[in-house]
Amino acid sequence: MLRRRLLNSLMALSLLLSLAICGLWVRSYRIHDTVIRVIRGDLLQAFTMPGRLYVRLSTGNWINGGGFGHAARPSEPIDHAFRWEAYTDWNAVGIGYRHEPFMAATASESHEVSLPLAYLLLPCAAAPAAFVALRVRTRTRRRAGRCPACGYDLRATPDRCPECGAAPELAGAGT
Ligand SMILES: [Zn+2]
Secondary structure, eight states: OHHHHHHHHHHHHHHHHHHHHHHHHHHHTTEEEEEEEEETTEEEEEEEETTEEEEEEEOSOOOOOSSOEEEEEEOOHHHHHOOGGGGOSEEETTEEEEEEEEETTTTEEEEEEEEEGGGGHHHHHHHHHHHHHHHHHHHHHHHTTBOTTTOOBOSSOSSSOTTTOOOHHHHHHTO
């Protein structure tokens, strides 16, 4: 069924994404990665620090080299000793924000947001978790003689749910 295939693809995708994020997370303790991109003259940078992801937008007239630039270097002791909270204008629950006012040297001001790389796993883990929860709920309802779609008691009307109109064999076929 299409719906099931779509759900399976979504789950596979979010699992792959979770693995990639885990990989980047582990890597961030050894390697300092930076990706840059110039968008309409503004410089967008994403880089990792041990356990954290930074995204910084610097306004100005940056030269567009085209495409993405990537750089990697081994993490240094100074990266590990970095007190990220001290380098923010605002921070809460691990998320930080920093504004750098306009500087003549770079003709630029910047906004920077940082967060623990582990936070990126939450939305990725949510998809498989919801998928499993839905399957368990459907199975439990069917076993209990309830409509798999809405949970209405179907013992008196096993062919079609009077509450939502779902035919149990159809409603259950996709799960
Ligand atoms: Zn129903």
